[in-house]
Amino acid sequence: MKSTLGNMILSLGCISAAVGAILAGVNLLTAGPIEESARAASVEAVASVLPPFDNDPQAQAINIDGCEIYPASLNGQAAGAAVKVSTMDGFSGLITLMVGFDTSGCITGYSILEQAETPGLGAKAQEWFRDSTGHRSIIGSTAPLKVAKDGGEIDGITAATITSRAVLNAVNHAREAFNQYNSQS
Amino acid sequence: MKALNIIYNGLVKQNPTFVLILGMCPTLGTTSSALTGLSMGLATLFVLICSNVAISALKNFVPDKVRIPAFIIIIASFVTVLQMVMQAWLPALYGALGIFIPLIVVNCILLGRAESFASKNGVIASACDGIGIGLGFTCALTVIGALREFLGTGCIFGAHIYPESYGSLLFVLAPGAFIVLGFLIAIFNRLTNKA
Numbered sequence: 001m002k003s004t005l006g007n008m009i010l011s012l013g014c015i016s017a018a019v020g021a022i023l024a025g026v027n028l029l030t031a032g033p034i035e036e037s038a039r040a041a042s043v044e045a046v047a048s049v050l051p052p053f054d055n056d057p058q059a060q061a062i063n064i065d066g067c068e069i070y071p072a073s074l075n076g077q078a079a080g081a082a083v084k085v086s087t088m089d090g091f092s093g094l095i096t097l098m099v100g101f102d103t104s105g106c107i108t109g110y111s112i113l114e115q116a117e118t119p120g121l122g123a124k125a126q127e128w129f130r131d132s133t134g135h136r137s138i139i140g141s142t143a144p145l146k147v148a149k150d151g152g153e154i155d156g157i158t159a160a161t162i163t164s165r166a167v168l169n170a171v172n173h174a175r176e177a178f179n180q181y182n183s184q185s
Numbered sequence: 186m187k188a189l190n191i192i193y194n195g196l197v198k199q200n201p202t203f204v205l206i207l208g209m210c211p212t213l214g215t216t217s218s219a220l221t222g223l224s225m226g227l228a229t230l231f232v233l234i235c236s237n238v239a240i241s242a243l244k245n246f247v248p249d250k251v252r253i254p255a256f257i258i259i260i261a262s263f264v265t266v267l268q269m270v271m272q273a274w275l276p277a278l279y280g281a282l283g284i285f286i287p288l289i290v291v292n293c294i295l296l297g298r299a300e301s302f303a304s305k306n307g308v309i310a311s312a313c314d315g316i317g318i319g320l321g322f323t324c325a326l327t328v329i330g331a332l333r334e335f336l337g338t339g340c341i342f343g344a345h346i347y348p349e350s351y352g353s354l355l356f357v358l359a360p361g362a363f364i365v366l367g368f369l370i371a372i373f374n375r376l377t378n379k380a
Binding site for chain 2: 001002003004007008011012015016019022023026027029030032033034037038041114116118119120121159
């Protein structure tokens with residue numbers, strides 16, 4: 001088809017308008033479910049890192065020192081909190097994790113929400129730090145953590161020291177935020 | 186019969202990965218396991234069929250000089266639809282494929298088929314071309330992903346075949362993608378040249 005200024009503007013304009021309308025429609029349909037699934041993932045992560053609780057931690061979430069804190073309680077008694085923390089120090093950048101603490105500051109669990117670490121190496125972090133083999137597990141620990149290579153007591157992931165360091169530093173950051181929250185309440 | 190010919194052409198004779206060598210970025214980037222390779226292939230297949238059909242239906246209304254921007258708008262809109270739908274209903278898969286979903290827009294297979302096939306042929310033929318090329322891409326990515334996963338971690342689709350500690354991690358990392366792809370291209374060309 002021969003191009004003239006008029007038909008070029010008309011055809012591109014029409015296509016863009018039609019596409020815009022379609023995208024707006026799909027956005028209307030999917031915005032709800034997208035929000036829902038992000039919320040469900042967060043609720044699930046909080047539940048997986050904490051002992052049983054009966055409140056709604058999402059509703060009471062507060063932000064301290066760049067971390068989201070989700071306080072939990074059971075029968076009105078404080079039962080610790082889950083802390084969502086992010087770090088950019090992973091081998092492939094962003095790692096986001098949820099760490100659970102009980103009221104005494106003891107780690108009750110953790111879950112990695114987002115990461116792009118190397119499959120087979122750094123990506124093992126999801127399971128590694130809860131494994132009871134050797135000195136891998138961070139569950140139950142109450143002090144700041146360091147990998148064995150840096151003079152600490154936690155065995156880092158084999159061939160993924162950068163990831164291990166990033167995860168442990170993020171956990172330490174979460175602990176600081178939790179302590180700040182704990183001393184306030 | 187003609188439809189089957191077009192599909193066979195895309196799947197084997199003009200296989201986008203092994204013969205045309207197009208779309209190498211997602212091919213190398215998303216095939217660290219069979220499942221991610223397969224999902225990336227299916228996502229591309231969906232966009233390719235939709236964009237081929239839309240472009241061949243609109244080909245008589247688009248002036249020559251603005252055809253490329255028009256094609257890109259159409260492709261980008263289908264990719265965005267796919268991205269929103271995956272984010273809403275398949276969040277785990279969306280997380281695994283990450284940036285590679287929006288990057289389907291710049292996959293040269295899509296623009297290549299739009300320019301060389303859909304803008305010259307009818308709607309049904311273009312749909313068949315989308316199916317053929319898309320399936321060719323999907324099969325190639327699944328095979329590469331399965332081989333890398335098998336050699337690297339001892340699994341295929343997450344099912345353990347041999348203990349993980351015997352696997353060579355090299356194949357899960359970037360160099361393994363190039364090595365597996367190179368050998369597969371060589372094998373594929375040997376087989377098709379003979380026939």
